[in-house]
């Protein structure tokens with residue numbers, strides 16, 4: 001069974017085959033909140049979304065509204081951005097950037113390869129930015145890459161969108177009087193995730209290893225897993241204090257308390273799903289048992305539904 005066959009796939013038919021191994025390697029379309037699929041939904045949202053600007057500390061702000069959260073460091077060296085959102089948001093992102101300061105964009109750092117964080121790379125590069133990322137971000141953007149969980153195959157990104165400064169483990173730079181440290185996670189949400197620390201202001205962007213207050217997507221097609229997500233979250237918690245500002249990939253800017261709650265949610269649901277799977281329950285039986293129930297009211301209100309998140313965890317335990 002190929003996921004391309006899923007658009008007209010009825011729930012009844014799914015349940016009939018859900019016990020077979022082939023049905024659990026990825027999440028079928030019926031688990032999505034929106035029938036048109038996650039990628040078109042994200043792009044359509046970004047096409048009209050208002051970009052909200054939140055000043056954090058010193059000369060650092062966050063722009064919310066186009067795919068992943070975009071961090072901006074302003075100053076005399078020029079603007080440094082973390083992630084570039086969706087290209088359809090360019091006019092509104094430009095407007096938000098210009099309202100912060102008049103310097104050009106000169107640096108772009110990517111937290112990972114996903115399109116909701118890199119689709120704007122091409123125009124940001126054309127505006128003058130050098131792009132830095134993990135070597136696997138360059139790898140996935142350079143070739144056609146399929147994400148089963150999104151039922152979507154991405155063509156190679158345009159040449160201008162490809163990072164030209166890449167690293168394996170760590171990378172450091174100085175910009176606008178701020179020490180910036182990038183660090184690769186072991187595979188978590190993907191195999192290309194990095195954290196970005198702004199040292200003096202005590203701010204960290206953890207990319208999609210944290211979705212604040214919402215169930216996260218986990219991309220098994222490019223190396224992600226539930227256990228990797230939990231390990232990355234533990235690593236994030238060790239790296240911060242109660243004073244650290246934590247920028248998640250999605251959801252509002254938060255702190256250690258919020259990230260701790262996220263870790264507890266991941267661990268609890270992982271254990272619930274693993275217990276059901278060990279009992280021999282199929283994916284559909286596991287979804288029906290509602291192993292996420294206590295968290296659904298808070299965490300199940302975005303793109304990743306309780307059923308879809310259950311399927312993502314089920315794939316990895």
Ligand SMILES: [Zn+2]
Nearest residue numbers: 112114189208
């Ligand atoms: Zn992502």
